Structures are given as structure tokens and as C-alpha cells.
Amino acid sequence: MNASASSPAPAPRKAGPIRIAITTGEPAGVGPELTVAALAGAAAHWPNARFVVLGDRALLEARAKAVNVDWAALLATQPVEIEDIPLGTRVQAGKLDAANGRYVLALLDRAIDGATAGEFDAIVTAPLQKSTINDAGVPFTGHTEYLAERTGTPRVVMMLAGTGARPLRVALATTHLPLKDVSAALSVAGIVETLRIIHHDLRHHFGVPLPRILVTGLNPHAGENGYLGREEIDIIAPALASATAEGIDARGPYPADTLFQPRYLKDADCVLAMFHDQGLPVLKYATFGEGINVTLGLPIVRTSVDHGTALDLAGTGRADAGSLIAALDTAVSMARHRRGL
Structure with missing residues (x-):
């Protein structure tokens, strides 16, 4: 990491609902289905917040079936929008593929760019698989270190x-x-x-x-x-x-x-x-x-889950979305504090 000085914090958004970007993480893991499950009740759980889901739209729709969420109803009734970022290659739940390593980083880069530009009030990250990114030829230690480097933050x-x-x-x-x-x-x-x-x-x-x-x-x-x-x-x-x-x-x-x-x-x-x-x-x-x-010390707000990709549970609908829901709760709360709401 070559960062030597922290980037200035983007000015908090002053108007409109809290906007949270969600990176759906390793596509072979549980991140995509947990995102869908967590957002199924977003309108009731997080009033005055909107969620921008970053990921492959077709993958998210397929994983919605695994958690018994009506995809069309989710998009029609919840404060959720999908920013379609295509997979590097077709994915099978539970099976890692290095061809999707750069896709995972593309999700994270889009979220960081949006947050530093003031487009998003916070980032919530679903789990990724470090080995997939490294196997794709990109040196990668973890979310925390990558966020620090991308935002020019010397210590997080x-x-x-x-x-x-x-x-x-x-x-x-x-x-x-x-x-x-x-x-x-x-x-x-x-x-x-x-x-x-x-x-x-x-x-x-x-x-x-x-x-x-x-x-x-x-x-x-x-x-x-x-x-x-x-x-x-x-x-x-x-x-x-x-x-x-x-x-x-x-x-x-x-x-x-x-x-x-x-x-x-x-x-x-x-x-x-x-x-x-x-x-x-x-x-x-x-x-x-x-x-x-939570990554402290960044010029942006970032929260995440407390678990990994759970490849053995991916696609089964048995993974618990509790940690992701808690991460979304905290991101909304931190964003509100930062805005002075």
C-alpha cells in the first residue's frame, strides 16, 4: 500500500433518502442470496433509505428463487435498484472460479467510486473470497486493506x-x-x-x-x-x-x-x-x-458481515441473513449520524 495521506471525506449528501450501495461479493458464495433476502422487507425496516445493489442481475434473480423471494415483487415494492455488472463467467453455487475474481473487484471499485463522489452515503459489502481474486492475478489481502489503499487512507x-x-x-x-x-x-x-x-x-x-x-x-x-x-x-x-x-x-x-x-x-x-x-x-x-x-478511519462509511462466503450453503437458501441485516442497520445509522439527521 503506497497511500501516504488520507483523501478528504466527501461532503455528506444533504437531501433525499439515505443511499446505500451493496456489493454482492463472491458470486459462488452466499452474498447474492443474502442480499436479496435482507432487502425483501427493506421498505418497512429502513424507511427513508434506498439500496443500490451492485451485481449480476441474472445471478441475483436466480438466487432469489433459492430464498423464496418474488424477484418482480421485490423490485416493484421495495426501495431497491439493481446496477447490473455482468459476471466474468457463468457461476455455479459453491464452486469458485478465478475468472470472476476481477468481477468481484469491479463491484467494490464501483461502490468506492460512488461513495467518494458523494453518490452513496455508505457501502455495505457481502463476503468475498480472497483466493479467487489472487488467483485472477490481482494481489489482494482483504476488504479492509483494499479500501484503505483505494481511498488513500494511511491507517484504518x-x-x-x-x-x-x-x-x-x-x-x-x-x-x-x-x-x-x-x-x-x-x-x-x-x-x-x-x-x-x-x-x-x-x-x-x-x-x-x-x-x-x-x-x-x-x-x-x-x-x-x-x-x-x-x-x-x-x-x-x-x-x-x-x-x-x-x-x-x-x-x-x-x-x-x-x-x-x-x-x-x-x-x-x-x-x-x-x-x-x-x-x-x-x-x-x-x-x-x-x-x-466496520472499517473505521475511512473518509466513507463501510460496514460488512461477520462471516465468510459459506460456499457449502450457497444456493441452498439455508444461510442466515442476520449479519447482513445488522450491517445494513449500522450503515443506515452511521450515515444518518454523518448527515446530522
Whole structure:
């Protein structure tokens, strides 16, 4: 990623309904049918919002049958429009084909371009298959990194969250790295900037007036006073001191194996974990199928599901649209906060 400065945020749209772009993701996975299922009740669930579905129209119509949705009625009665982007090649549910790798990226590029131009208030992404894109000859690490590169954002933060009045939110100091590279990727400046992003976005996109952020250590027992590692002493604690001096309520570092308890989390707005598999197993155990993924720090709003392409369920109608519905809920809510509605 060569981005060195963040692109300016597009001016929020001032008039008309909230407009949400949905990328339907890997065509062999569950994304297309979950999109159709989630939007079947859009008019009642999201008044004053419109949804632009990016994907192959024929594929979406075929997958509508799998989830028993009347395609013609959906288009006639719901605030949904389809922007037809043709597949690279014919697709079979559950069977990956590298010939569709660039199609998946085309969906994402269209959504990003529309959001940065102010055409869309937010992007919601259905799951994609990284291997398909890489097999198509395009180096690709993940949605989060690609969105950062395309928008020229030097640092973004991956946050997964549950739903409800007091949702569990877990953000990550590092994302898709091998475990052996995590320690070297941590720095005082990087953690401080991550805390700034979380603090800002919780306030301005989620309506949390005074965010409280709990921060894990990296090592077992948060380093045991240096006997099990010094990252807590040399990096994390100084970062917390700097963030606190800026008025950010960030506390820790806490041992990750004991932090995720109600007595610690009851007054917390977010947990910052040091690496992917430190925080996300707990979050997914508590919320899987109803949780969401949000990319913080972008100049645009982006939410996603908390699961993958579920190739074994594609085309069967058995996949649960709960996470996508939650992602749409959050995208609409964030867009409304951003517009000041």
C-alpha cells in the first residue's frame, strides 16, 4: 500500500433518502442470496433509505428463487435498484472460479467510486473470497486493506461489533498479519493513531459522546511486568499515556484472557485488541451471525458481515441473513449520524 495521506471525506449528501450501495461479493458464495433476502422487507425496516445493489442481475434473480423471494415483487415494492455488472463467467453455487475474481473487484471499485463522489452515503459489502481474486492475478489481502489503499487512507481500523443497546465492539491494532509479525508491527505512534480513530468515529458515526476504550496487552498476563514480554511496558503503556493526555479515555493494558468479562465490559464502548485472533474469537462467539464488521478511519462509511462466503450453503437458501441485516442497520445509522439527521 503506497497511500501516504488520507483523501478528504466527501461532503455528506444533504437531501433525499439515505443511499446505500451493496456489493454482492463472491458470486459462488452466499452474498447474492443474502442480499436479496435482507432487502425483501427493506421498505418497512429502513424507511427513508434506498439500496443500490451492485451485481449480476441474472445471478441475483436466480438466487432469489433459492430464498423464496418474488424477484418482480421485490423490485416493484421495495426501495431497491439493481446496477447490473455482468459476471466474468457463468457461476455455479459453491464452486469458485478465478475468472470472476476481477468481477468481484469491479463491484467494490464501483461502490468506492460512488461513495467518494458523494453518490452513496455508505457501502455495505457481502463476503468475498480472497483466493479467487489472487488467483485472477490481482494481489489482494482483504476488504479492509483494499479500501484503505483505494481511498488513500494511511491507517484504518477494523472493528467488529455485536448489536443491541450496549453492543460489544472489538477493534484491532493489527489485522491480517502472521502472528510472528505482530510485535514488530506495533508502535507507540501507531497505537495512539488507532485510538484517535476509534475515539473520533465512535463519537461522530455512532453517537457515543465520551467513548471509553479498554486496551489489551500483547503477551500472556499482559507481559507479567516484563517477565513474559516488554511490549506492554515499552509500547502499549506509553501509547495509552499519550492518548490519555489528548483527552481519549483509553485504559489498560489488560490481560486479554480476563478482560472479556461483564464486570470490565459493562461500561466500555470498545476493546482494542493487539491482533486478529486475540479479540475476534470472543466477539464471534458472542455475536456470530448477528455481528458486523466496520472499517473505521475511512473518509466513507463501510460496514460488512461477520462471516465468510459459506460456499457449502450457497444456493441452498439455508444461510442466515442476520449479519447482513445488522450491517445494513449500522450503515443506515452511521450515515444518518454523518448527515446530522
